Amino acid sequence: MLGPRVWSSVRQGLSRALSSTVGGWASGEGRKVDISGIYPPVTTPFTATAEVDYGKLEENLHKLGTFPFRGFVVQGSNGEFPFLTSSERLEVVSRVRQALPRDKLLLAGSGCESTQATVEMTVSMAQVGADAAMVVTPCYYHGRMNSAALIHHYTKVADLSPIPVVLYSVPANTGLDLPVDAVVTLSQHPNIVGIKDSGGDVTRIGLIVHKTRRQDFQVLAGSAGFLLASYAVGAVGGVCALANVLGAQVCQLERLCLTGQWEDAQKLQHRLIEPNTAVTQRFGIPGLKKTMDWFGYYGGPCRAPLRELSAPQEEALRLDFTSNGWL
């Protein structure tokens, strides 16, 4: 639990933030922060009794720290953020901040359903050390989340956030693709620096890069399955669940893309597709955590209602790694 001290500090941060001008690295010289690179969206380790296991979290981070990641995403979809209390969300970010070297970026998921709650969470995330806020689209009323509503939402959040904001579109969870025209409009906001796009539609990713080319705006692929293709059309990095277990390989794929070794990149990309699908769409967080256990990290259980894999599912998961030479 976040103690009273932290909360009080959060509240102070909030009032400071709300009364100050737009902040983050975007202010001052007028250049936005560069978020290019690879990020694992870290999982939240739980004990057998479903408490957050901060010790295991730090151990995982320590091991992941050996790879040339640009930083870490905390409280993305893989972080089970909808299952955490507000205090837990902040405490996790706080602990990750303390465990990370200062040169690693910490992108903290701060999205909530209401605009107001998102603003408050974003300010609090800044207070506990997030470098940028990754804000998922509100989703419960996705039928009414048209461009106008989303532009208004993100503008308000970005206006009031002391740290840069990264848009986050993940239709598999939210039922909602942040419309391209909304992204283009929002790219002009001085405190919105990019988007994590997990939809996997590379035509859309290319179009976003194209239509925001005159802005200081960056696109991160939301999954390792289309990372190479995203680089090819102008993305600058990725937030990849798979990097939690195959961190070296995802970073190698990045390097091959950046150095124009497309043939080798293609071969490596091919071998990552099935493992990636296995730890995302096919078996979700339970699959990712199970794989982490195999690769020397702490995966552990998910919070309910997410459930452990069955034995046949586990076998299928393993096959997706062995058949590609990773286990």
Add this chain to the structure above:
Amino acid sequence: MLGPRVWSSVRQGLSRALSSTVGGWASGEGRKVDISGIYPPVTTPFTATAEVDYGKLEENLHKLGTFPFRGFVVQGSNGEFPFLTSSERLEVVSRVRQALPRDKLLLAGSGCESTQATVEMTVSMAQVGADAAMVVTPCYYHGRMNSAALIHHYTKVADLSPIPVVLYSVPANTGLDLPVDAVVTLSQHPNIVGIKDSGGDVTRIGLIVHKTRRQDFQVLAGSAGFLLASYAVGAVGGVCALANVLGAQVCQLERLCLTGQWEDAQKLQHRLIEPNTAVTQRFGIPGLKKTMDWFGYYGGPCRAPLRELSAPQEEALRLDFTSNGWL
């Protein structure tokens, strides 16, 4: 804000609940509570500065109290519950309880994403006076919410809830239809009394009635658009957004169905379809609240990111009422 006294009382209730046997009206004589009838899912009134306006809430309830409703649903999808803090959710229920005559049922939406949070919220809802908990399916990870996961989730909630549990399936919001086989399994739980089904698939509703016929289990239609058809296949009532503005008419439709006056029922049902669609799918809560303003209730603004209707939308909304003779 819920004061410290209430919270403390909530916590006591929780510990009592967790240490006691399954409760609610289901215990004792072995018969489950009868939830048949019509319920408006009450909206949450907000001030111009987006604070919950408890006074307006009470005024609305006072006016709605003149209709022969079986009770009220609080914190359903129309209550903007995802935009409320936990304290607000409980305080709203508490205020509604105080404003309602004892013979009106209060069904409180207590669903959260995690099983644990849902249990806690359900227990708290009981503590502040809910007669039953209406528990929406978790949705952010709907891709993994298969029957096994949902049966486990609802069983845990129902095991620990001091009040009866009503399942709540609303695919337009959650992207998830609670599978029929899960409903059938859950219908056997002594503390699960029924389902509110908002999907509008009357074949499914008939099948649920049929396959739970040996259980003490009731089905409520989740919208006025298919209320007559739902009665025809065995539903026992409805939770109808439209009842917030056309309360007399929805209750009249119920009576016509219950007394077998199907011809008149059909005529009335027909005239309710367009208005109902207008305040649900077509224009959502902003449409419902706007209509409430027209009908002498307090609608007022929604919390962001929900937005007010545009002038052309408002006109279209009005037409759906005038063309059917309601305005």
Add this chain to the structure above:
Amino acid sequence: MLGPRVWSSVRQGLSRALSSTVGGWASGEGRKVDISGIYPPVTTPFTATAEVDYGKLEENLHKLGTFPFRGFVVQGSNGEFPFLTSSERLEVVSRVRQALPRDKLLLAGSGCESTQATVEMTVSMAQVGADAAMVVTPCYYHGRMNSAALIHHYTKVADLSPIPVVLYSVPANTGLDLPVDAVVTLSQHPNIVGIKDSGGDVTRIGLIVHKTRRQDFQVLAGSAGFLLASYAVGAVGGVCALANVLGAQVCQLERLCLTGQWEDAQKLQHRLIEPNTAVTQRFGIPGLKKTMDWFGYYGGPCRAPLRELSAPQEEALRLDFTSNGWL
């Protein structure tokens, strides 16, 4: 194969039709034909070598003739019409016409992808004895089939058809729901008499009945699963795959609805839902044909690429009938 004589006759019919005024039973006194009642959509029997087995077709019709059906649908989705040549489509209708007593209506599916081909097929269907044409929405380019395109298509077909036209909306096959506003516009055409709606959305069915109430226009439910509910909101009959095997029961359900015995109707409806789903969505035409074999009709094989059920599927299919007391 349709011989040269028939084709020549078809062509004559076409030229007659195109030069005459709009025909069918709709002409003369200005009242449209009454299509109320129950229709089995007959299957097309094939030999082991996938030839149309006209003898078996007649045997099936002979057996089905003992039930009080209003008529028969030939070349609906269950007739495997997309797998038949034009000649076979006409020959099947011709044979059914000869096998049917004159007082049974023959609704022939005449939909093709292009408007012109649909017109020609409709005229030919009239020539070989169809009483009305049931015209499915074009579907390959469903992304462009908006109301304007569909209104234009159906108007042209109805203008040129010598027999009344029944609209046919079956989104499970076509990916397209004929929009309500298009239905309302088309209901005013003197040669369009009704719609077969297979989508199962009873709110929509009620709305169509309501908004066409001033027209001479009838709605048929497209499946037995929502037949009672459709009657309850104003439909006048149904085209029910299940009537191919449980003809007596579907006709009994009709009678119970028409005579206001809603309680008995409900009980019967309940027992028909699972068998109906089994021979439609769940196991498709292969399931329907297999069941026909069980019930003393000739089901036989489907044309490829449709395939026979596996043994476990067959068992599940049987269970859906036995568990409801039909086998």
Add this chain to the structure above:
Amino acid sequence: MLGPRVWSSVRQGLSRALSSTVGGWASGEGRKVDISGIYPPVTTPFTATAEVDYGKLEENLHKLGTFPFRGFVVQGSNGEFPFLTSSERLEVVSRVRQALPRDKLLLAGSGCESTQATVEMTVSMAQVGADAAMVVTPCYYHGRMNSAALIHHYTKVADLSPIPVVLYSVPANTGLDLPVDAVVTLSQHPNIVGIKDSGGDVTRIGLIVHKTRRQDFQVLAGSAGFLLASYAVGAVGGVCALANVLGAQVCQLERLCLTGQWEDAQKLQHRLIEPNTAVTQRFGIPGLKKTMDWFGYYGGPCRAPLRELSAPQEEALRLDFTSNGWL
């Protein structure tokens, strides 16, 4: 119209084909035909009275012949094949064959709903000069088109086809994605040489390339919007509606990809996305044909029920070209 001579010749070809061993370029030395390169899917020009305008077809081909295309797709989705009679389908292919230099590949769409009809059409297409058959998935019963059904269908077609077969998956039209496991199985057939994949899911395209890497099997992107990304993950070409109007540019994009000039390729790809979307998803064949008129080809009308663009649609279409510097 195809004259009697051609039909007789088609029939002879059919009997020859059915009695011979599997044919096409695949026989003999055991290497499959190489289909790599860019193909415009040619439109079918119609006169004002909706007759096929073979003269305009030849004129278009003549103009398109100046670009370094690998060949032409005839009777793809853009060819309005569902609106053509069998005779017209063959005559169009026959005319294209005559108009093309021998070194251009002619891929003819020969898919029908039934397996038998598809076999017959494929054999006929070979007879009138197609180099390979592009076979779209059957779609009316897409709910039953699982891997087993589709493998059976394509195997039968490929067994009996005298020319190589290219699989064709276009979910926007068919509601069906040819499953990856079916593609992998079918890639082993000696007479199946590749797939045209129009779904735009580049993760899937990469996976298909990866899992068929030990087969002689090629992947063509089905649209210019994801052409670069497809090359990046191992596709060898594309069937691009946009190549009907921006043929030089699409071929240039191919060359940039093949020569590893990814930076320039990316810039060009970006400028092609909006125009491509405009002539496919956004405005369909009416949009493509309108654009052809602008670019000096004959576009002309579509057959009904496809309709011409409205003036505002035309303006939006034009903007998608002008804003990217193409008009």
